[in-house]
Every structure is written in structure tokens, then in C-alpha cells.
Amino acid sequence: MSNQLFYANLVLAFYLSCHYALAQTENFPLPLKAVNLGNWFVIEGWMKPSLFDGITNKDLLDGTQVQFMSTKLQKYLCAEHGGGSVVVANRTKALGWETFRLWRVNESTFNFRVSSKQFIRLTNQNGGSNLVADSDSPSDMETFEILRSDDDPNMVRIRAPNGQFLQAISENEVLANYEGSSWDDSDPSVFKMNVLSGSIIRGEYQITNGYGPDKASKIMRDHWNTYITEDDFKFMSENGLNAVRIPVGWWTTLDPTPPKPFVGGSLEVLDNAFTWAEKYGIKVIVDLHAAPGSQNGRPHSASRDGYLEWDDSYISDTVAAIDFLAERYANSSGLVAIELMNEPQGVNLESLKSYYQAGYDAVRKHTSSAYVIMSNPLDRDSKVLLSFAGAFSGVVIDVHYYNLFSDRFSNMNVQQNIDFIKKQRVSDLSSLTTSNGPLIFVGEWSSDWKVQSASKIDQQKFTQVQVDVYSRAKFGWAYWAYKCDSNFWSIKWMIENNYIKL
Numbered sequence: 374m375s376n377q378l379f380y381a382n383l384v385l386a387f388y389l390s391c392h393y394a395l396a397q398t399e400n401f402p403l404p405l406k407a408v409n410l411g412n413w414f415v416i417e418g419w420m421k422p423s424l425f426d427g428i429t430n431k432d433l434l435d436g437t438q439v440q441f442m443s444t445k446l447q448k449y450l451c452a453e454h455g456g457g458s459v460v461v462a463n464r465t466k467a468l469g470w471e472t473f474r475l476w477r478v479n480e481s482t483f484n485f486r487v488s489s490k491q492f493i494r495l496t497n498q499n500g501g502s503n504l505v506a507d508s509d510s511p512s513d514m515e516t517f518e519i520l521r522s523d524d525d526p527n528m529v530r531i532r533a534p535n536g537q538f539l540q541a542i543s544e545n546e547v548l549a550n551y552e553g554s555s556w557d558d559s560d561p562s563v564f565k566m567n568v569l570s571g572s573i574i575r576g577e578y579q580i581t582n583g584y585g586p587d588k589a590s591k592i593m594r595d596h597w598n599t600y601i602t603e604d605d606f607k608f609m610s611e612n613g614l615n616a617v618r619i620p621v622g623w624w625t626t627l628d629p630t631p632p633k634p635f636v637g638g639s640l641e642v643l644d645n646a647f648t649w650a651e652k653y654g655i656k657v658i659v660d661l662h663a664a665p666g667s668q669n670g671r672p673h674s675a676s677r678d679g680y681l682e683w684d685d686s687y688i689s690d691t692v693a694a695i696d697f698l699a700e701r702y703a704n705s706s707g708l709v710a711i712e713l714m715n716e717p718q719g720v721n722l723e724s725l726k727s728y729y730q731a732g733y734d735a736v737r738k739h740t741s742s743a744y745v746i747m748s749n750p751l752d753r754d755s756k757v758l759l760s761f762a763g764a765f766s767g768v769v770i771d772v773h774y775y776n777l778f779s780d781r782f783s784n785m786n787v788q789q790n791i792d793f794i795k796k797q798r799v800s801d802l803s804s805l806t807t808s809n810g811p812l813i814f815v816g817e818w819s820s821d822w823k824v825q826s827a828s829k830i831d832q833q834k835f836t837q838v839q840v841d842v843y844s845r846a847k848f849g850w851a852y853w854a855y856k857c858d859s860n861f862w863s864i865k866w867m868i869e870n871n872y873i874k875l
Contacts, residue, residue: 401656401709405849406875407616408609408864409817410646412854413601414639415620415662417673418575420857424596425575428583429480433519435579436678437475438572440467441531441564443541450547450564452506456489460504463544467567474572474678476511477582482518484511486678493517495534495549502535502550519566522556529566530556538562574679576672577622577663582634590636597642603649605855605865610653612868613875616709617655618816618851619646620662622675623690626697647705656709658746658851659698660816665690669718669751681719688728696735703739710744711736712771712816718751725750726761733765744769744848746814755805762811769848770805771816774798774839782823787831790822794838802845814848820872821861829872832861836873 412420425431433439441450449464449471464471469488476484476492485493485506492508492515495501508515514534522528531539533549540551540561551562581589609617621643624631628640650657663675666682676682683691695713702708713732717725733745746769747762749755755772762768776782776790785793805813820836827835843850857863860870867873 402615403849404844404846405616405656406614407618407658407849407851408614408855409618409620409851409853410601410855411620414625414643415622415673415675416577416580420854424580425583431583432568432573433475433477434573434583435475435477436574436676438472438569439475440471440567444558444563444565445561446541446544448544452487452493456487456491456506458505460493460506460547461545462541462547476678478516479585482516484515485517490680502548504547504549527566528556529564530562531564574672574676577675578634578677581636586633589634593636594638597639606649606653606655608865610655615656616658617650618658618660620660620715622663623661623665623694626694647702647707650707651705655707657707658710658712659702660712660715661694662715664714668714668720669716683720685724688731691728692731692735695732699736699739708743710746710769712746712748714748716748716751716773722753746771755801759805759810768811769814770811771814773817774815775818776822787824787827790824790835791838794842798842806847812848813846815843815846815850817853818843818850819853819862820867833872
């Protein structure tokens with residue numbers, strides 16, 4: 374009898390502990406009606422371009438792709454074979470080998486990264502004037518100064534580390550040994566620089582490195598303290614929103630002294646966000662929007678030059694960031710979930726799963742009640758994580774739905790866009806929703822679309838059908854974004870102008 378009583382008490386204790394943990398996650402209504410606080414802690418320059426206005430040479434930011442044509446030879450500089458070899462000037466057309474990604478050192482000096490991800494350097498050969506593109510990491514010998522003409526900023530001369538200028542002597546001989554000062558087209562040291570405007574990256578790395586250590590700190594602190602304030606949390610709570618998804622970068626977890634060029638001070642403001650959320654009954658999803666190394670090569674992952682670098686070697690650092698966030702906010706009544714990564718794309722799926730396992734464990738060290746959100750890879754089928762995520766408890770899969778970014782939407786009219794939401798998105802959500810599997814979260818969507826000159830009524834209908842359909846996701850949805858210079862990306866503007874009702 375005593376053994377039976379012992380086991381009965383054990384079962385009861387287990388049931389009560391499970392019930393308590395479940396109650397902790399059910400003290401808020403699902404599905405969530407949330408909004409992304411984008412461009413606050415992780416800069417996305419398209420949302421507020423004026424943030425970059427004070428940067429000298431703001432068209433030459435980290436990651437900007439440039440091409441140089443010799444005005445004398447009318448041929449482009451080229452890293453032969455895309456890297457690992459000499460620099461020549463023998464191409465009539467600029468493609469990949471003739472395109473260089475900038476790593477900005479200051480407003481006028483740069484490293485040139487070639488398509489093989491190597492850097493151009495000055496060698497000790499030929500009197501120290503030869504150029505090769507075979508360096509794996511930049512230092513002094515890989516640093517070049519771009520001098521722009523006062524008459525035409527796209528006419529440039531390039532000063533090498535030896536103090537002399539590059540000159541295209543012939544198609545197969547480019548040396549850093551010119552000392553003249555002419556800007557004539559016949560001068561071998563003059564190049565026409567073509568800045569690929571579509572390649573200009575405006576993210577966290579570009580704004581902090583662009584302003585430099587003397588200015589970036591004040592620029593960023595002013596932005597953090599004014600872009601989103603307590604009044605905004607009050608506005609959200611009064612207008613039908615009950616949660617926020619807050620994108621953060623890995624460097625915030627190393628505050629107050631993150632590695633350069635990132636600047637300290639964001640953690641204190643993130644703490645304020647939790648305080649305001651708790652005050653106004655808003656739940657918080659902390660979203661690791663920018664992982665170390667960049668998980669997708671995009672500006673919103675703080676990529677330096679548009680290359681994806683995240684792989685197995687970055688897993689431990691990424692888990693450390695999650696561990697920090699979970700430990701810091703586990704006891705906050707505002708915390709509802711931690712998102713392990715935003716929009717991975719091009720990463721190895723098994724590496725991603727290994728990270729998601731480790732990230733889940735890191736969260737569970739500190740809280741059993743917060744949900745753990747796993748973002749579905751953008752380049753994979755939306756069901757690719759279903760069985761994997763089903764092995765965990767309290768897990769959510771995040772999918773992002775935009776009627777943009779694909780040619781399929783280019784020629785859709787108003788009704789076709791609405792029908793796409795009603796049919797395809799309903800089908801998508803239905804295929805992801807299971808009785809005992811992970812919850813589904815439409816973590817990003819907006820009212821922007823490719824329809825030109827739509828009426829207000831059409832815009833309202835398109836918005837409302839998305840609210841109705843995405844509310845079928847069991848975890849809910851989050852609009853992108855709260856504020857934006859582009860009106861239909863701003864839910865605040867949409868609410869104030871009667872485009873959306875919640």
C-alpha cells in the first residue's frame with residue numbers, strides 16, 4: 374500500500390508540475406496579434422534612409438560593389454580567375470571577376486574583396502608594386518585609398534599602401550608605382566568607378582562603420598531613444614495589439630562593449646522595452662534577427678558585404694547569444710518567446726538543426742514556460758522543420774508571408790491577390806497545422822503589394838483578408854513593421870489612417 378501511495382503521489386506531482394508549466398504559457402491569449410519593432414535594434418536602412426545622410430561617401434559603404442575602368446585603356450580591372458592570381462586590366466565588360474566588394478576602413482580607405490572572398494594586396498615583387506588577389510584577411514597591405522575627382526566623384530585614382538597610385542600600363546600590367554597628379558582621361562592612373570547602386574547595403578554594420586567610432590555612438594543612442602518609446606507601447610495596447618517581436622543583433626548580448634564597429638548602449642534600451650511591455654500588458658518575442666557571421670547575407674542580418682558566413686563554426690557563439698537573452702529575461706512576465714534565428718537562407722539544414730537543438734536547450738536552462746521559435750529556412754519547403762520540431766515541447770515554427778519578392782505576384786490584380794491569400798495561404802497554414810505538432814506563427818507580413826494605384830478600399834480588403842487568414846495560425850501573427858517611412862509597412866500609420874482594424 375505504501376508503494377502504491379508513493380507512486381500515486383509521484384504521478385500527482387508530475388501532473389501538477391506539468392499543469393503549472395502549461396499555465397505559465399497560457400496566461401496570455403493565443404493567437405497573438407503582434408507587430409515587429411523593426412529598424413530599432415537592427416538597422417534596416419530602407420525603412421529610414423535619412424539615418425545614413427550624415428555619412429561621408431555614403432555610396433561607398435561596406436559591401437558596396439564597384440568596378441573600375443581604365444580611362445586610358447577603356448578596359449576594366451579584373452581579379453584574374455576571380456581571385457588567387459594577378460590583377461589585370463583587359464576586360465571590355467564587367468562581370469563577377471571585375472567586381473569588387475568594399476570593406477570600409479574609413480571614409481576614403483578600403484579593402485577590395487573579390488569573388489573568391491579573397492582580398493587584393495600589394496606584394497613585395499617588382500619593387501613592391503605588384504597586385505595580387507590572394508589574401509584571406511585584410512591588413513595594411515590590403516588597404517587602398519580612393520581619391521575622387523572634385524568635378525566628377527566617379528572619376529577616381531587609387532592610392533596603394535606604398536603611397537603610389539595604381540596605373541594600368543597595359544592590359545596585362547597593373548602596378549602601384551605612379552606618382553603623377555593628372556586627371557586627364559589619357560592618364561594611366563585614372564579610373565571611372567561604377568558603383569552598383571543596387572548592391573549598396575544599409576544595415577547595422579554599414580551605419581556604425583560608416584559614421585565611425587567618433588560619431589556612431591551618439592547616432593545610435595539618439596536613434597534607440599527616439600525611434601520607439603513608451604508612448605508607442607501605450608499606443609499598441611490601446612489599438613488591439615498584444616505582443617511585439619523585437620529583432621535584436623548578437624552584439625547586443627555583448628553590451629556595453631561589443632566588437633567594433635558596433636556600439637554599446639542597446640541593452641539598456643531593450644530592458645526598457647520589457648519594462649514598458651509589462652506596464653501595458655504587451656508580450657515580448659525576442660528575435661535574434663542578426664546572428665554572428667550573418668545567416669543570410671542580407672542587410673537585416675548585419676552582413677558586412679552581402680556574403681553568408683554563418684556555419685558550424687558560429688554555432689557556439691550564436692547559442693551564447695541565446696543563452697544570454699534567455700537568462701536575462703526568463704523571469705520577466707512580459708517574455709512569451711525567444712526566436713533562435715531570423716530567416717536563415719543558404720545555410721546547411723543539418724547545421725541549422727544542430728543549432729536549433731542547442732539553442733532550445735539553452736532557453737530551457739532558464740525557462741520552461743517561454744516558447745522557442747524556429748524560423749523556417751527561406752529557401753526550403755515550409756514543412757521541412759515539422760517532424761524535427763515535433764520532438765520538442767513548447768516550440769513554434771515561424772513562416773513569413775509577403776505578396777512580394779516573387780515574379781508570381783507581378784501581374785496579379787487586386788482580386789487575384791486577395792484570392793491568393795484566401796486559397797494558397799489558407800492551404801499553406803492548413804498543411805503546417807497538426808494536432809500535436811509545433812504551433813505556427815506568421816512572424817512577418819505586410820500590406821504592401823505589387824498592385825499599382827490601389828484604392829483605399831482595395832488596400833483595406835487586402836489587409837483584412839490577411840488578418841483573418843493569418844489569425845488561423847495557432848501562435849498568431851506579427852506585422853512588419855511598427856514604423857517605416859513607407860506607409861504600408863507601418864502598422865502605426867495603417868491604424869491612424871483607418872487601413873486596418875484589430
